[in-house]
Amino acid sequence: MMWSWSYVQEILPTLLRGLLVTVEATVLGYALALVLGLAIAVLRHSAGRVTGQVLRWAVEFVRSTPLLVQLFFLFYVLPGFGITLGALATGVIGLGVHYATYTSEVYRSGIESVPRGQWEAATALSLPSRRVWTGVVLPQAVPKVIPALGNYVIAMFKDTPLLLGITVLEMLGSAYKAGSESYRMLEPVTLVGLLFVAVSVLAGLLVRRLERRYGN
Template sequence: MEWDWDFVWKIMPTLIEGVKITIIATLLGSVLSTVVGLAIALLRRSPTRLISMPVSFAAEFIRGTPLLVQLYFIFYVLPDFGILLPPLVAGVIGLGLHYGTYTAEVYRAGIDNVPRGQWEAAKACNLTGGQTWTHVILPQAIPPMIPALANYFIAMFKETPLLSVITVLELMNQAKSVANSYYRYVEPMTLVGAFFLTISLLSVFGLRWLEKRYGRIER
């Protein structure tokens, strides 16, 4: 099998279209998982066991099952209950929920790392629960966890090819359709790998920078 550069240039625009969708899905998924993770982390700390227990179980369950099956579930089972989602929305929800359970752990560690004295000081200053969270705890907890969060976003980026199974036209799906119409697999598949490698290596550099910028906090 020969590597054909003409073919590479011919399919490049199609693949670039796919890269765009892949990046959009990753960005939206990251935003969703940031929110979902925070919600899970806060709900798990709830003093009411009736709230914290089911949330913990649900998070464990989502983390213990494959993203692929969850995507099938969202895309094929929810319509039975009258919830019909466009593929990209279903994919973003799947990514966001799945990685939300991971980021929840990051939030938990970040929140646990805020010294006890801060909680006590907030109480001594007569802050309400909401004020304590928004003005004292979260501003200190979030910067150190930014690198860890970014790490999961990179992981999420690498999972986006799974969205192709629920008919999202992202990079992998574009490559597959190109490969199927020309019966050439070497170039499209290798290019997909190259795209992923390039983007994730670039993001790793970004991550290093984030680590330097936010990794350590002065106490």
């Protein structure tokens, strides 16, 4: 099969629209993962022993099951219980919850790196719990883990092709659809690979900058 530049020009707009969907799913899923992961980390540290153990096992369960299985459960099983979500919304939630279990561990390491004396000083001053977290702990913990958190946005971006399994026409889904209609897979799949590389490299450069800024 010979490479066809005319076919590339024909399908490129479709693939770029798929790229926008991919980026949208990544950005929204990553935002959810950051917020939910922080909530899990704070609750595991400050809640009671029972709540902490429940959250720990929930995190381990999610991390131990494949993301594709979780997406299938959300999209194909939950409607049987009366919970129906759109394909993209399901993908965002699936990505966000899955990666929240990883970001929560990153946050937890940052929280545990805060010197014990800081906690004791806050207790001695009788600061309310909310003030301890927002004014003492998190301002010290979060900057330390920003580089590690940045790595997960790249991993999530590369996991978005799994959304094809729940009918989201992201970049790979758009390529597969175009290739199926024309019976040509060389150009669409190659272009998808190149677009993934280009975006991942740019994101990687940003993460390296974050590492240089916050890694010390």
